[in-house]
Amino acid sequence: MATRNTVVKVFDAPANLVQKSGAQVLQFAAFDVDRTGRAYISEINECFRSHNVEPKRFYVDSFANGIVTYTCFFDPTFQGEALEKLAQTLRYVSHFKHNPRKSGLVWELVLNNKITPEHAIFLITAAKFIFSFFPKETEEYLALADYFESDPSKKSELDTLFRDTMANAITYERIYDALTSNYELTLPMFDDFKKVATGLCKPFYNEELAAKVDDQVGSRFDAKILKTLLKLSAHLQMTNFFKAGTASAIAMRFDGEVLADRPRTLFSRIPYAVYLVVGRSFYGFHIRFTEIARGGIRLILSRNRQVYKKNCATLLEENYNLA
Template sequence: FSVGNPHQKDFLTQVSEIFQRLGIGVRRSYCLIISTGVHPYFLGNFYVLTHDGKLVEKGSDLFRKLQNELYNTQILSTSSVSYTDFVTNRILTGEEASLTNAFAAFCHTFLAHKEPDRFDESVVTKAFHSNPDITLRLIRLFKSRFDPDIPEREGLYEKERKEALEVIEGYNTGHRYLDEVRRTIFRTCLFFIQRTLKTNFFVPEKHALAFRLDPEILSDQGPAFASDLPQGRPFRITFFFSRHAVGYHIGFSDIARGGWRTIICKTPDECTTNTNSVFKEVYVLAHTQHLKNKDIYEGGSKLTVVMDAVGLDSPALVTQRLYKVQYGILNAFLDLFVTEKGRAKHPGVVDYFGEDEPIELGPDENMGDAMIEFIARQSVKRGYILGIGIMSSKEIGINHKEYGVTSRGVMKFAEVAMKEIGIDMSRDPFTVRFTGGPNGDVAGNSLRLLLERCPKAKLLSLVDGTAGLYDPEGAERAELRRIVLKQDLDHFRPEALHPGGFMLFRADRRQDGLRELYRKVIRGEKGVEETWITVDEFYKEMDELVFTVSTDLFLPCGGRPETIDRSNWQKLLDSGGKPTVRVITEGANSFITPVARSDIQKKGVIVLRDASANKCGVISSSYEIIANLLMTAREFLAHKEAYVQDVLAILEKRAEE
């Protein structure tokens, strides 16, 4: 057998454990790793007999178990507690352990958005592993609902459900607080099984698990559960789980579109923060997208995945894992949503929904051009209802970054708002601060347009995922042009700063005893000076670059949702209570919460919100999908340049209107 982009650690050990657990002996084997220069491929040839000397016959029950367990190595981590406690001790099969991990990941991410401490990942995981009887009961319940080989599933499922509910409600170990927490976790898992409408768990070859949920699961948790979420009920919620990632797709209508972002976590703290908030983040972003899409036929949606990259010490390894995660989740998505006469086409998917679901995706954080093109090809290959229309920003389309479609609207909104305060950006001097990388789509193209259209603009501060920059005289325009749409901020040369300027670097760290220090470079009168600052000092100064640097215009074109909320918006005011900014144009989705936005506006700041300011990307994607539906690939490519120029003209006009 062969595996594309296999997990690097313990893969052969895991394969050997499967053979041993299934009573299969390996007489000899030949293994080879082949690399394309980007991704490795494993080729393995194993000569095996059962422990009693028999062949493993193709089509036999043992062969099927072996095949499923080998496929499952792509989902089940050998470092997970489910593997070490349950699989190696023969309590669960490998597939059942993966399902248990998915149960725990859902309960954690779903519940933690409201109470992150009470439903910490370790608390939820321990609940399942401290109570194997309940875990096994929930697994049986899941199988009774979705195993396509079980006859008369409905009656068996109802019997198992009632028994599971009785056990959960009666759960009592004498530890009142802990018992209530665990009852909530187990009850949520029961709702998860009950509200899942289809899953790819019984599809043999998969790299990720997918569960399409009825949004009524929100009501199951009680009215207080959704009190911190935007009003309005989604049309669908889909949960994804893989070996190194977890995420959600949420859509607010049957036909919906929105971007796919992958959050790469390089430290355990980043993993904790992002898995705690991922459900709420997706919900808020999808709702914002729905508002943006009010004038087009698609409703709004968003797919966000949190990827664990802890311990990966090179960009190449991060890229390999990113590709593996996105490949797995894409195919899990297609397992559910490739349909025939309204029902999931794959025979391993039991479909309780029974309708086509045209879902369009788009580029977002950490979605590269190669993966964009692969998604379109794979959609066609597997027969998805939208074909290449599943994905926007591709070659047979309008690449968002290449043409800067979203940024055109952001900058046009900024120009109109700045005129309201008496500043003509095309000829008057003004100051500006940014969040978002110069190599990113929205921030990079907004910066490019600023350099092209605003000769007297001074960029005082810029923050992205790699670095922070401050320059009291405005960052050197030639140096900005050198890196814009090519490199991240950490490639800006500190020597190009003016005296008094400085840069902070996220990746440049060192240990000083027990303290972790970050690199800071200061531009003095005599040149560049390097210093090292503590974690507290680093994040304090990063915050100041976002909040307290006084500018006419603030363009948040990147960063985490809800960066500015009710607890910190006051940092935008100086010591006298005066705003440090006059106009804010939100290029990044949900960068400012609604409450904070309202409070900032009351202070006299003009705030143009995301759902309007960055809407040109949505409009462009709609024109792209329409073209994909009306023209062949050859026809589109023949007329692409003229078509794109027409769309760009429409975007400029719509943004100004």
């Protein structure tokens, strides 16, 4: 717990605490940063439900330093690979979110056993990727950008106006609606992501799946959202998503070509790499133009939901310009 926000451990149950030999104990510990008494009981129970298992005993203990532990005793018949799979799923518990009309829609799919908790975290992270890399430029903007290319002051005013209106180009509500309404199409996308992330294959854009999206999705806008998600596996270089242990944030590194199809008026140079970091209550980017780069962390606190929405709309562009 000294370096991680959650820890999952499996060990043999002490003989004096169980009636049957061979019983296993799964212990999950989380750090309650805000000391709000935050408990993950409902999320953990949904993981049990997803794996079709119930613990014989379930204890929750909280400590003054903010750590909360969840200790589960299982029947000796539930162990080995099945127990390890449950432990792997619990790694993602601290990343579960239930915002109405957003991540709550993804959670409904988990409750209905349509997707796994692991897949749910992928979709929640993917929503950040889509929101940031979805092509928001209109034909009118691109035409005006070309027209004012020789007039830096006018071009600057145009870019400022464009950034101020970007928040209306796409919303998280629309992204989550498209992902959950077409969740069957995200199943092979998650499989592709897993293959690339674990090194089973090189990054690739699934042309066959893109054609399937065009054929099966009635809304052109929803199809564009899903095809933006296909870019994630096409440019992914590395991620901690499937690494053993737990992480306080999901991190993904993409090659600079992820911005290749965006206008040079906004992104004048292709960067060396783009890092996306998504935590439970924050997300951001690290963009570098050389293999070795230095820099600090700039934290933007939004005073209300409206300001947060505006900050998110230009987060990638602002990170790029600062880099």
